[in-house]
Amino acid sequence: MTYAVKECFLTLQGEGMQSGSRAVFLRFAGCNLWSGREEDRETAQCRFCDTDFVGTDGEGGGKFNSAEGLSAHVEALWGQGADGRLVVITGGEPMLQLDRALVEALHDRGFRIAVESNGTLAATPGIDWLCISPKAGTEVVQRSGDELKLVWPQEDIDPAALERWDFRHFLVQPMDCATRERSVDAAIRLVMDRPRWRLSLQAHKVVGLP
Numbered sequence: 016m017t018y019a020v021k022e023c024f025l026t027l028q029g030e031g032m033q034s035g036s037r038a039v040f041l042r043f044a045g046c047n048l049w050s051g052r053e054e055d056r057e058t059a060q061c062r063f064c065d066t067d068f069v070g071t072d073g074e075g076g077g078k079f080n081s082a083e084g085l086s087a088h089v090e091a092l093w094g095q096g097a098d099g100r101l102v103v104i105t106g107g108e109p110m111l112q113l114d115r116a117l118v119e120a121l122h123d124r125g126f127r128i129a130v131e132s133n134g135t136l137a138a139t140p141g142i143d144w145l146c147i148s149p150k151a152g153t154e155v156v157q158r159s160g161d162e163l164k165l166v167w168p169q170e171d172i173d174p175a176a177l178e179r180w181d182f183r184h185f186l187v188q189p190m191d192c193a194t195r196e197r198s199v200d201a202a203i204r205l206v207m208d209r210p211r212w213r214l215s216l217q218a219h220k221v222v223g224l225p
């Protein structure tokens with residue numbers, strides 16, 4: 016298996032229940048809901064993406080020919096020390112590329128594996144922390160996991176329906192866009208109305224981390 020990696024770097028997890036944790040981010044290239052080209056955004060299935068996941072030219076990116084080689088790259092970015100090893104695998108859509116061999120190779124190097132996925136593809140077995148972020152108008156097949164992270168507001172998504180899915184944590188994250196302040200207000204309103212939900216802010220953007 017050849018893996019196409021947009022970028023790979025050490026930072027803090029900025030979103031969700033593990034916000035604030037030291038983590039290597041492994042961002043795979045490519046997504047099944049958007050080409051990543053601006054000229055396609057308005058006709059894409061997912062139109063609010065805040066991420067460049069096209070190509071393999073980012074910091075620490077490239078093509079990797081084996082799970083062994085990619086896991087060694089992740090380990091080198093983490094550095095010395097066996098405590099608290101965490102890799103966050105994202106994209107693009109990571110389930111297009113994350114296979115059992117990579118899960119195994121990262122576990123062998125002592126990493127806990129967190130994944131950020133849109134849920135339209137079944138999750139690879141062995142993930143330690145699964146975050147699913149549903150997108151309006153798509154068929155979410157992965158309806159269980161550790162945290163469900165709803166970017167808000169999105170038309171045609173009913174938070175009450177999502178509460179019936181099998182997740183331990185329900186998070187609402189304001190959509191970062193031209194009207195971000197309105198997104199924050201709407202997210203706070205959702206939490207006030209539905210106490211099972213918690214607010215997830217993108218902490219990395221607040222403090223200027225990647």
Ligand SMILES: C[S@@+](CC[C@H](N)C(=O)[O-])C[C@H]1O[C@@H](n2cnc3c(N)ncnc32)[C@H](O)[C@@H]1O
Pocket residue numbers: 046063064065066105106107108109131132133134147148164166188189190191192
């Ligand atoms: C770039 S996506 C990559 C992983 C996967 N494709 C997904 O959508 O979950 C990582 C996270 O950022 C969230 N996200 C993307 N664009 C956003 C935006 N404009 N504002 C807030 N969160 C956003 C996604 O919903 C997802 O939870």
Ligand SMILES: Nc1nc2[nH]cc(C(=O)O)c2c(=O)[nH]1
Pocket residue numbers: 026027028029030040066105106131219224225
């Ligand atoms: N610091 C940081 N935390 C994140 N959590 C989820 C992210 C993502 O793009 O998947 C992300 C990201 O891009 N940066």
Ligand code: SF4
Pocket residue numbers: 046047048049061062063064065066068106107108133150
């Ligand atoms: S599914 Fe995720 S990576 Fe793909 S376009 Fe939407 S937010 Fe971006």
Ligand SMILES: [Mg+2]
Pocket residue numbers: 065066
């Ligand atoms: Mg991001």
